[in-house]
Amino acid sequence: MLAFLDSACISVAFVAAAFIEKSTEISITYFTSHRLSIVVVLLIVWCVQAIDQRLFVSRRGDALIPQLFAFTKTVFVSLIITLFVLALLDRDGFDRSFALTFSGVTLLFMVLFRTTLRIGMWGLRRRGYSYRRILMVGANARSQHVAEVILSHRHYGFQIVGFLDDDPTRAATLEKYDIPYNGKVEELAHYLVENVLDVVYISLPVRSHYETIQRI
Secondary structure (H helix, E strand, C coil): HHHHHHHHHHHHHHHHHEEEEEECCHHHHHHHHCCCHHHHHHHHHHHHHHHHHCCCCCCCCCCCCHHHHHHHHHHHHHHHHHHHHHHHCCCCCCCCCCHHHHHHHHHHHHHHHHHHHHHHHHHHHCCCCEEEEEEEEEECHHCCCCCCCCCCCHHCEEEEEEEECCCCHHHHHHHHHCCEEECCCCHHHHHHHHHHCCCCEEEECCCCHHHHHHHH
C-alpha cells in the first residue's frame, strides 16, 4: 500500500511540475509524453531505495522527526541517482529545467504526504484503530516501565491485553495500569491459541528464569 501511495504521489508531482514548466502553447499531454523517462526511472530507483531503507514497512514505534529525516534523505538520494542516470543516457534530450522543478516538487509532495499520513495514522490509533495487541510475561519493575512507555504513547497504536505470571499476587504490580492477570506462564500456549496477539513481551529476569524463557 505504501509503495502504491508513494508512486501515486510521484506521479502527481510529475504532472504538477509539467504544469509549472510547460508553455501555454503546448498541451500537457504532449509535454508529459516527451518526459516520461524521468518519472519511470525515479519510480524504479525509489522502490529499490525504499525497500533497502525499509520505508515500506510499518514503523509505528519510531518518532516523527527521525523517520522524516530518513525518508527525506532517501528521496533526495533517489532523485540524485535518477538525474545522474538520465543525464548520462540522454545528454542532448535531457531537460534540466524540468528535471530540477520535478525534483523540488517531488521532494515537497512526498515529505508532506508522508507527514500527513503519519499524523493521520496517529489520530486513528488514538481512537482505537490499527492497534497491535500485546501480552506481557512477568510482572515486575521492567514490565511496569514497558507499560508506562506504551500508555504514554497511545498514538503508536499498542494495546496491552494482559499479562502472565506464576505468582498471582504480582497482579498488584500492574493493577494501576488496568492490565488484567491472565494466568500462569505455563498457560501461554493455550492463551495464544484462544486469542489474537501481535507481540509477546518477556520481562522475566534471564538468570533466574532462563529455562522458562527458553520454553516460551
